[in-house]
Amino acid sequence: MSEPTATPHTDLSIRAAELDAADELFKLRERFALPEGVVYLDGNSLGALPAAVPGRVADVVSREWGELLIRSWDESGWWTAPERIGDLIAPLVGAAPGRIVVGDSTSVNLFKALVGAARLVAARGGAESGAESGGEPRTELLVDATTFPTDGYIAASAARMTGLTVVPVEPAELPAALGPRTAVVLVNHVDYRSGRLHDLPGLTAAVRAAGALAVWDLCHSAGALPVGLDAHGVDLAVGCTYKYLNGGPGSPAYLYIAERHQAAFDSPLPGWNSHAEPFAMSPGYVPADGALRGRVGTPDILSMLALEAALGVWDGVDVEAVRAKSLALTDFFLECVEAYVPAGRVESVTPAAHAERGSQVALRTDDAAAVMKELIARGVIGDFRHPDVLRFGFTPLYVGFADAERAARTLAGILAA
Incomplete structure (x- = not known):
């Protein structure tokens, strides 16, 4: 019997898990109070809650x-x-x-x-x-x-x-x-x-x-x-x-x-x-x-x-390491988008060159407001910018590669439908 053929989803989800396991910043996620089951990619609008804040306040x-x-x-x-x-x-x-x-x-x-x-x-x-x-x-x-x-x-x-x-x-x-x-x-x-x-x-x-x-x-x-x-x-x-x-x-x-x-x-x-x-x-x-x-x-x-x-x-975080992970995350997200999303449905307006890229990815698509609303309903939180931009912010202290893969896969499912 022949081995089952791997799908892009399988390959990329395995890679995401491997990247998270090797990520020196992954443990910093524990410093935040993040809701279960949510991929939060809107930290470029409002950062997540650090776990120490409620007690201090x-x-x-x-x-x-x-x-x-x-x-x-x-x-x-x-x-x-x-x-x-x-x-x-x-x-x-x-x-x-x-x-x-x-x-x-x-x-x-x-x-x-x-x-x-x-x-x-x-x-x-x-x-x-x-x-x-x-x-x-x-x-x-x-x-x-x-x-x-x-x-x-x-x-x-x-x-x-x-x-x-x-x-x-x-x-x-x-x-x-x-x-x-x-x-x-x-x-x-x-x-x-x-x-x-x-x-x-x-x-x-x-x-x-x-x-x-x-x-x-x-x-x-x-x-x-x-x-x-x-x-x-x-x-x-x-x-x-x-x-x-x-x-x-x-x-x-x-x-x-x-x-x-x-x-x-x-x-x-x-x-x-x-x-x-x-x-x-x-x-x-x-x-x-x-x-x-x-x-x-x-x-x-x-x-x-x-x-x-x-x-x-x-505390103890190197900003250079944060930058390296940011670029790796946004690269991986764009790779997943290219693999999953039907051809011609989105266009990246974020520069591909690392020297010209911040820590977010902006994708242009039709019906962007409705698409983002559906993404949020499915537990992937980004934001919409008028008239046609989906914006995803990658905060390396609490966003992982599995988050990036799930976000791209969820986006592809919405656009395919």
Whole structure:
């Protein structure tokens, strides 16, 4: 009797099990509270719940707030949470301690960064600012034309406040668009729709060579791949913490200010929390030293400390290993999609080249909204982006190769039907 012929499903499911067994990060899944039977591929919208968070939040509410009351600002370290948690995020994005402060939303931090960058450029004087030395004035704020819409809204408001003109530019065309009029450049590290990874080192170098300042949005890269803010000379950066950093819905964002800019950084939102002597209650504003001048008002302690507990999942984790697994996962998922899905039913809009890929796969298909709804009903959670994109985020700390295989197989079953 002849041996039964193996199917692509059999071969790929066996490979998935072997890859999971050899994966050095697979055990990290235990650090998360994931529902049974669910493949969660939407961590690029909302990260999964770290197992340590519920207990920590309960302690903050019942003991630190309920028993210690206002004493917790000192005794429980509430007051220093924004910079302390910033130092936990710093190694995940390649920053030294003292360069990141946590608080507010990404949008608020982006507003601080863009206005602050424009003021830094204006304050330089001499040849770098253009007009003062007889050159052209720096009047342009170049904005990633593919940016998340809110970034564009904030950029437009920041431009009105600082007298700049917004110039939308495709990231690939950015080097050619730079010139003596460029003041500030805003770019997303990873395109939220397609998962395309933009060249942070190269674009930052080009911006700085043009005499401008670079502001990067790290929402879709921090926690998924190495960023290298210090090493690559980034001026300012912002990011959320509820995606790959798993901080929880609406968890506070962060602001990175390069050390060389901290002494001159002039925030457009000077609050009492960023005052050099916050409890002096003086009528005149004197900014604190360092990245602390990025603080504004009273920190949102409950979500702040939930984030701190969530960041514990990164203990002992190498971001380079996370990146290697991310690429392997997305490669394997695309291989499974090609093997299972009927020809012509989906088109990947995520770059095939590793150097251009974040940690997600975006597939274009007809009736994408209905397809995603059915995927979720079958226990595979991704998300839909208008008008025709299925988006799957791969968080290497808790997503495995068997998850990728099951997601592709489930998608194929829906499209075949």
